[in-house]
Amino acid sequence: MEVKKVKLIYFSPTGTTRKILESIAGGIRVEDVEQIDLTLPEGAEQPIQFFSDELVLIGAPVYGGRLPIDAINRFKSLKADGALAVPIVVYGNREFEDSLLELKDLAVELGFHPVAGGAFIGEHSFATEEVPIANGRPDSLDVQRATDFGAQIKDKVTALQSSDVPMNLEIPGRFPYEGGARSMTVSPVTREDICTVCGTCASRCPTAAISINGSVTTEVELCIRCCACIKNCPTRARVWQDSTMETIANWLNENCADRKEPQVFGVDA
């Protein structure tokens, strides 16, 4: 089958998932690449229909070894009619646990035929310069692996006949899925002494938890701890001031320092 068009569909608050999908698409080498970014609140409101000659890369970060609830809810508005798909998760150098299996199963439920899958590594959302966790990833090695993976996907799809029975893609993981992001009512706070009230944090928040009205207000119950507001604040005015979040970040820094490598499924490792 010829790959004529590639669509990247993702939920990616801090941008590492988007970067991995773009690198994979680079390795597929087709002119027609479309991005469907479902990260922001309006992403939840777009019903999309796919055609069967498209290759879809569908990506999300790992939260607590699972998919973020908001990613699942946004992806559920998609429908496919047998389009080939590649589920991708990106995790912060701890573990991806059941998340890739969960994404593959969701893709099947939506009508996609998964042909390959991958788990890649991105800088951990909770990482800072002072408490690094996979800082700077995906780096050049990750990008190269993602690009090579794209070429492998293209070879696999090109070798398929349209009459081929959809393959069963084997992905590691447990079912029923376990884990999930822990439930915490906490959000980053704003250092008013250095906040310029520019509004960037509000415009990047996937759950519309932040409003700007002369100053920055955060609706703590809506916060999913994605850290998009922290990583995009130009003056570093968004910070965690929470002892549990500090403990988690320090634990990850101490226990997840050994470099993990991307894993791919459905093509040669």
Ligand SMILES: Cc1cc2nc3c(=O)[nH]c(=O)nc-3n(C[C@H](O)[C@H](O)[C@H](O)COP(=O)(O)O)c2cc1C
């Ligand atoms: C609430 C939350 C839970 C997370 N849980 C995990 C996890 O279980 N394992 C892991 O390795 N990384 C975990 N991460 C880190 C993200 O998976 C990682 O930083 C990813 O690259 C973020 O993707 P994005 O840049 O597309 O938002 C978590 C991040 C957040 C915000």
Ligand code: SF4
């Ligand atoms: S992005 Fe930073 S500087 Fe801008 S309004 Fe938000 S907290 Fe303030």
Ligand code: SF4
């Ligand atoms: S307020 Fe919470 S949900 Fe919104 S961007 Fe910041 S960390 Fe993410």
